[in-house]
Amino acid sequence: MENHRSSAPEPPQKRRARRRRRLVIASVTGCAVLGGVLVLLPRERDGAVPPAPARPPAPAPGPKAQARGTVTAGVPAALPDLAALIGERERHLREHPLDAPAWAVLGTAYAERARRTADPAYYPKAEKALNTSLKVGDEPSAAALEGLAALAVARRDFPAAQEWAENARELEPRRWTTHAVLLDAYSGLGDQEAVTQTLDELTKLRTGQPAVRARAAAVYRDRGWREDAAAQISDAVAGAEAPAERAAYLEQAGRLAFERGDREGALRHFQEALRTDPDQRAAQAGLGRALAALGRTGRAVEAYRTALAKAPRPEYALELGELYESMGEERQAREQYGLLRERVRRATAAGADEELVLGRFEADHGEARAAVRRLRAEWERQPGIAVADALGWALYRAGEPEEAMRYAEIATDAKHGGGVRSAEYVFHRGMIERELGHHGRARRHIGEALRINPYFSPLQAPAAQRALAQLGEPSVEGPPVW
Structure with missing residues (x-):
């Protein structure tokens, strides 16, 4: 399948040189922001930061360690565990500010929290932490580069995501989580040939793993292979170990069911996702979508409002606004469209690209030429x-x-x-x-x-x-x- 990018492929030598330049820039930036990141970390005591020991202590077991394992293993973490991990890494880094791996974990956790909660305030914090990891480390870190790629995906900056992830893959070619992020980048760029190749590589590295099955389901969905996509996500749900992971795959199964017109099946998946993990906020919006399709508009409005209160994504405001409009509630629709513009403004200020949702909104409810x-x-x-x-x-x-x-x-x-x-x-x-x-x-x-x-x-x-x-x-x- 053809790649829709208009420019010709870049020569490998030029691409490698550009990547090296980017790493140098990241290192310089990390030097500049190290002090700024330390200022951003909430302090528990006054006084100078002590030097880092040669062997930093390992994080305590429990929710923090579990969240760290999921964040670094490419599967969803429970939001309370993620918050605990962030707090633990912030405390650790006040005492050990030269611990590059800890900065990478913290930055990746910030990016994941931004993705899950739609809070754009975590985007710049993630970027600073990940760049600091590159600066204080003895050599470039695949974990930090992959974290920057995941952050770029969350911001919908797919060219940057591709570049960071390819840098990480060059350092550690068998790091399977990097291949997973590359799938998102290539899909966002319309590079179907690269998607196919990367999925093949990912499957060889981690055959049968639930997270890989979920990625395969997304690719199969994009190809129109609906039965294959449904089978893959069903297997992912069955193989998931942690509740947050299982809930994420149930939400994906609900989206697939809704797209094929199965309102009742979608509703069941979204409800089960929320029972499994009440913080599965995409499932809350999916619940609104399914209830609206079933004609239960009052319950649908409640579900959307709950989703927006927990994760104020612009696309949820657009969906709720259109639901209100279909009900003849023009004032409430305008209120949601105003919320959409405000959320887009905040996300854009934090470095996110919300042009797609804003363009969709303008086409139907604003100025089509804009x-x-x-x-x-x-x-x-x-x-x-x-x-x-x-x-x-x-x-x-x-x-x-x-x-x-x-x-x-x-x-x-x-x-x-x-x-x-x-x-x-x-x-x-x-x-x-x-x-x-x-x-x-x-x-x-x-x-x-x-x-x-x-x-x-x-x-x-x-x-x-x-x-x-x-x-x-x-x-x-x-x-x-x-």
Whole structure:
């Protein structure tokens, strides 16, 4: 499958030189921020920081050690354990500020907490801690580089994620967690060939491990292999050892079920995820999605509000706003859209890239041409399938269906890289085709969207039904004879 990046592949020699420069820059930056990070660490006592001993003591057993094991092993940690780990590493580093591995663990834990809680304040803290690990270490650390890659993925900065993760892989080629982060980076960049190769390498390194099965399920989903994806995530759930890990895989199983229109199955997965780990906040938003599809809108609103209170992600505010809009509650919808803009502003200030969700919002609820400008820039930087769909839809909404069709094809045609069976993507393509006068293809694709998932959106699914009714049935007379 083709890679959608517009630029030609960079020569290996130039790429290696660029990576070396980046490591030097990181080391210099780490020197500058070491004191700043120590200032950020909450102090328990006044006075000078004592020098680090030759052999720093190991962390105490219990939740902190368990969280450290999950953070460094590429599986989700329970939020209370993660908080305990962060507190323990902060205390340790006040006494041992030259412990490079401890800085790497702390930075990775900060990044994971930011990802789980949607609190952008942890992004700069993670970056400073990880850069400090590179500075105080005797040599570049694969753990710190991988942590920077994971942080970049959380910020949706996929070019940086690729660069950091490839640096880490060069240092430790058999470090399987690095391959897992690379999968996220390559997927975000639309590099399907690299995704395939990296998944093969990851599977060879850790065959049968639940975390690897979950990664494989995500790749299979993107290829449209729904049964294979469901089988992989089911095995991951069965093999998970810790509650937080099992809950994360149940949430992923719920998303897969919802995408294929299985409202009841999705609801069961999300409920079980929350019973297993009440801090599984993505499952809380998924619960709102499933309840809305089942017509239980009051409960859905409650679920979304709970999710937003615990993890105020802009996409949750967009989903709740659209649910309110479908219910005729315009004031509450505007309130959520305002919250979305505020959350995007805060995340952007902390170095995150929220152009995709903001572009999607602008296309349907704001200024379509502004959405096009944002999403064009995003496509140039990281041309993933989700960006192709969003840009195509924004162009359609801005009155440019001919160009929109190019991106809709990328998002929905397997030979262009868009193998995922997404009702939303196929609906968008069908509406663009209708605007272009290709009524047969429009009827086929809009109908396919409703067959994939009749409940894919509280606003767009009813629009799909109306559009299909307006297109009418195909002619039974056949083409005219001339």
